[in-house]
Every structure is written in structure tokens, then in C-alpha cells.
Amino acid sequence: MSTNKFVDTREGIFVTKPSLPPLDEYVEYLRRIWDKGILTNMGPLHEEFREKLNDFLGVEICLPSCNGHMGLELTIQAFELKGEIITTPYTFASTTHAIVRNGCTPVFCDIREEDCTMDTEKIEELITDKTVAIVPVHVYGLPCNVEEIERIAQKHGLKVIYDAAHAFGVRIGEKGIAAYGDASMFSFHATKAFNTIEGGCVALSDAKRAMRLYQLENFGIMGEEQVSFTGANAKMNEFEAAMGLCNLKHFAENIEKRKKVYEHYSNRLSKLDGVRMLTPYRSDIIRNYSYCPIFIDKNICGMGRDDLYTYLAAHNIYSRKYFYPLTSQFECYKDVDFRGYTPVAEKMSGQVLTLPMYADLELEKVDCICDLIIDFLK
Numbered sequence: 001m002s003t004n005k006f007v008d009t010r011e012g013i014f015v016t017k018p019s020l021p022p023l024d025e026y027v028e029y030l031r032r033i034w035d036k037g038i039l040t041n042m043g044p045l046h047e048e049f050r051e052k053l054n055d056f057l058g059v060e061i062c063l064p065s066c067n068g069h070m071g072l073e074l075t076i077q078a079f080e081l082k083g084e085i086i087t088t089p090y091t092f093a094s095t096t097h098a099i100v101r102n103g104c105t106p107v108f109c110d111i112r113e114e115d116c117t118m119d120t121e122k123i124e125e126l127i128t129d130k131t132v133a134i135v136p137v138h139v140y141g142l143p144c145n146v147e148e149i150e151r152i153a154q155k156h157g158l159k160v161i162y163d164a165a166h167a168f169g170v171r172i173g174e175k176g177i178a179a180y181g182d183a184s185m186f187s188f189h190a191t192k193a194f195n196t197i198e199g200g201c202v203a204l205s206d207a208k209r210a211m212r213l214y215q216l217e218n219f220g221i222m223g224e225e226q227v228s229f230t231g232a233n234a235k236m237n238e239f240e241a242a243m244g245l246c247n248l249k250h251f252a253e254n255i256e257k258r259k260k261v262y263e264h265y266s267n268r269l270s271k272l273d274g275v276r277m278l279t280p281y282r283s284d285i286i287r288n289y290s291y292c293p294i295f296i297d298k299n300i301c302g303m304g305r306d307d308l309y310t311y312l313a314a315h316n317i318y319s320r321k322y323f324y325p326l327t328s329q330f331e332c333y334k335d336v337d338f339r340g341y342t343p344v345a346e347k348m349s350g351q352v353l354t355l356p357m358y359a360d361l362e363l364e365k366v367d368c369i370c371d372l373i374i375d376f377l378k
């Protein structure tokens, strides 16, 4: 049997690199796991991490999960949604898959050029009597227009479940991002600004739905002899919770480092002809600098995004095209006619290149990457 190799083992600078805590801090937690012999199934470190997350996100209920995707998929199930769900195709496979795997139909709303989030002016025209929810994406950690989404959802009686996979630690003014919508899913994958190796969490305020989600994460088991729901296995294990407890201590410092990297890129690239970077929809947003997307306008630069991607790769700089193609263009959906006209999403998807971005990326390396981009576009 041959296996696909997923993890990139080339030498070079990659789009991201996981933040790891000092090893001895992690080993301290490992000792606790060894002492107790509890490795998973909502053990003591899971519970400690859960409480820390509640405080950090400023929410009453927050449930860790084995990854962000299962958190989102099971949240849709916990809310018992059946029908059409308005979402955007400018996202990772997970968002659309979570909707489809629940037997719901995604209806694609276009995005805004300024920040690639859902264009709230286009939502209402997509609502029908089958619409049950909106699943917007805080893409790259840039918040959607949460006030407008809330207004529309209340007017039409729709649930709002945010794909906040990229948005851990983001704030809108005084409020943490998890305060908005009926639920928000955060991803703690190795490639994210905050990681638990694999992992994620869902913040939500409805205690009944939260209890359902908790049970769905453990096969729908209610007691030793009672299984009430067709759940899955989406529990975060103790090793992941330990990584979360360690990384949380270094999160603020890591975001400061990311900010420096992002601003360095921005100073050097954002004013170039034909190159654009994104702007949050409000000036009081505290960002987490999850990603560094730039958009290349071929009509102005002469060269397109794909040319730049190849050029950088030839210099061992491995950028990524997050998010190309749109999820609506995936092979697995080629025979499905999902509703939605998304020309802006298509345009942005054809122009985007996400540059290497991580806390320990040296500014000299950022300069080398910028020099290559500037030389290439000349």
C-alpha cells in the first residue's frame, strides 16, 4: 500500500511554523499525566484547560474538542439545524464540509474586498423559508461585521454559528470575539496562532445546546447504559490540553511578535502598485495576525499570483494560496448546484497569496521575502 505524504519535509521557509512552549514546561504537565494515568476522556487537564479558556475568552461555556472541524460539525448537529445555511466559499474545506455532512445545504454569500468576510449587504437576498442559520467566517482572524449579522439574524429568526477558526484572541473594542453569535468555533491546529497540536473549542451561551454538544463529542453517551444521540468521538486528550495550558501562558508574547512580523511586511509591501493587503471593518479591532495574505492584481503587476508563488518556491519560500480554490469549486461538489453568486470571492481567491507568518520568523527573513517580491514585480 502506498501512502500520501501530507507533511512538507522540504528545507525552506514555510507559510507557518507552530509555536512551541519551552520543553520543560510541557514535561511538567506530562509528569501529571504519568502520575494519574488518565490520558483522555475529559480528564483533569482537559477540565483545567476548559476553565482557563472560559476566562480567556470571557464566556460562560467553552468546550474543547479534538479539532476545530469536529467542533463546528457537532455544533451544527447540537443546534439541530436542517435546511439551508448561508455561508461563504472563501474558506477552508472544513466550513462547507461541516454544513454538508450535517445534511444541510450551503448557500454561498459573496465577500467584501476590504477584508474577505461575508458581505452583509448580500445576505438578505439569499434568505428563503428554508434558511435556518448563517455560518460566517472570521477569515484570517479579521472579524465579520458582527453587528449587521446579528441584526439580520434576529430579524429573520436565524441562528449564527461563527467559524472563528482563525480568530482566537481577537477582540472588537472591549468585547472578545466569542461574545457574538450563538456559537463560535476556534481551531487550535498546529498551524494556528494558538495551538494544542490538534484541537479546537466551541464557545456558546445556551447551556442546553452546550450539554448536547458535550455529549455529542463523546458518542452521545449519557451514562454507562444509556446512549441518547448519534454522537462522534471529538474529545480533546490530556496531551493536547497540556499543550494548550502551556501555550496559553505565551500567547500574548507570541501575538506581539506576530504583530511585528505583519507590520514589517505591511511597511514594505502594502504601498506597491498592484499589491493589496486587507483592512478590518472597524478601527478598534485587536488582531491576532493569524495570517499574512497579500493580493496580486495581474492587470497592474503584469505577473499574477501563481507566477509569484512559483518564483518564491524556487527560492525555497513556500507561501500558500489560502483560499484557492473556493470551496464551491471543489471536485467533491462539482455535480452539486449550490445557490450563490460570488464574483468577489472568485476574484480574491485568484489573487491571494498567504506569506510566511509565525511568531519566530526573523525580520531579516521577512526582508528577504519582501526583496524577492519587490524584485519580481519590477
Ligand code: T4K
Residues within 6 Å of the ligand: 006, 007, 008, 014, 015, 016, 017, 018, 067, 068, 069, 070, 091, 092, 094, 095, 137, 163, 165, 166, 187, 188, 189, 190, 191, 199, 200, 318, 322
Ligand atoms: N475553518 C477554517 C476557516 C480553517 O482554516 C480551518 C483549518 C478549520 C475550519 C478546521 O480547523 P481544524 O479542524 O484544522 O482544527 C492547514 C491546517 O491543517 C488547517 O487547520 C487550517 N485550517 C488550514 C488553513 O491550514 P494544510 O493542509 O494547508 O496544512 P499543511 O499540513 O500543509 O501545513 C501548512 C504548513 O505548515 C506546512 O507547509 C508546514 C507547516 N507545518 C505544518 C504542520 C502540520 C509545520 O511546520 N508543522 C506542522 O506540524 O491545512
